[in-house]
Amino acid sequence: MILTARIDAEQAGLRLDDAAKLLFPQLSKGEIRRVIDWGGCNINQVLVRVASRQVKEGDEVALGLMEADRCIDLVYQKHELLYEDKDFLAVYKAVGVNSQRTPYQLKGTVEYAVECYMKSIGLRDPSRVVHRLDRGTSGVMFFPKHKQAATLISNLLKEGKVQKTYWALVSGSPDQQSWKVDAPLDRVSKFRYGVSLRGKPARTVFNVLGEGGGVTAIEAKPLTGRTHQIRVHLAHSGFPIIGDESYGGIPASRMMLHCRAMRFTGPRGKIIEAVAPLDAEFLEAAPEGAFEQPDGEATAY
Structure with missing residues (x-):
């Protein structure tokens, strides 16, 4: 599932994770940070993985939701x-x-x-x-x-x-x-x-x-x-x-x-x-x- 919303004047200037919490209140802050960390967040169709990034009015934020059990931290040695x-x-x-x-x-x-x-x-x-x-x-x-x-x-x-x-x-x-x-x-x-x-x-x-x-x-x-x-x-x-x-x-x-x-x-x-x-x-x-x-x-x- 992909959730999409646009930043308005109320969220402008906030950190990405704080703004996303206001845009998508059904998600916890932890869930939002996990989505960002795992590469499921786009701003204006560009991948963003920094939760502290500042957002501006008009930005389109998209979060791709993935089941928690699919978060496997794959590493190759x-x-x-x-x-x-x-x-x-x-x-x-x-x-x-x-x-x-x-x-x-x-x-x-x-x-x-x-x-x-x-x-x-x-x-x-x-x-x-x-x-x-x-x-x-x-x-x-x-x-x-x-x-x-x-x-x-x-x-x-x-x-x-x-x-x-x-x-x-x-x-x-x-x-x-x-x-x-x-x-x-x-x-x-x-x-x-x-x-x-x-x-x-x-x-x-x-x-x-x-x-x-x-x-x-x-x-x-x-x-x-x-x-x-x-x-x-x-x-x-x-x-x-x-x-x-x-x-x-x-x-x-x-x-x-x-x-x-x-x-x-x-x-x-x-x-x-x-x-x-x-x-x-x-x-x-x-x-x-x-x-x-x-x-x-x-x-x-």
Whole structure:
């Protein structure tokens, strides 16, 4: 929810948090300061994170309200990175964390945490989100460290030259061990996509990794990069992802979709790859032995 109001003569000259308390009396001062700190406050459509900033008459103040349990102070330490060199880094994105800033939140997103890490090692470039994972999806996210690297990986993504491997859990048992879906996708509502002849080309290759207890583990390799592509293509195949209720999946503690790995050729022909471990919820829901993790690989929590 976004609350919007305009500063009048009565509030002009006050601190932002004091003025916001008068504009939005239903919120406590603590709630207002939390919104400001977490990047959910705009003045005249510009992000402001200083509660003591003075406001003036005519300023438009917008507060994006976010549930308190989503305020996760995400931090990346060097030893936690999945990959790093002078051009790129890769991190593990957990379920429930936003890939990039929203009107409600800056702090606690992967974008912000990566930028903080880059500043901590002396880099001045901002974090650039060149690809995203849905809030309910876990796994690998790559970030370029400078503009030239951003151009390179952006072009590779557009050309389909970044190999992505996803793991998913679905209900039921496919008739085929492997199959390919070639079905264009288009937006059907604000938050949903579907197969449509008027949509953009979308192709995904699927392979069965294991079955048991009415659950099938699937490996998905998207050959294009459309929004919700794997989710829609699996639902279109008759096997919606467990936990993906938007596309017909049965309820679960999380959406069972995980970006396992990303691989591409970087500068000077170097092969760049990152692999993300599974979290406990995903492993517990999976058929036994479907996702054999290499010895010594940690489980993400």
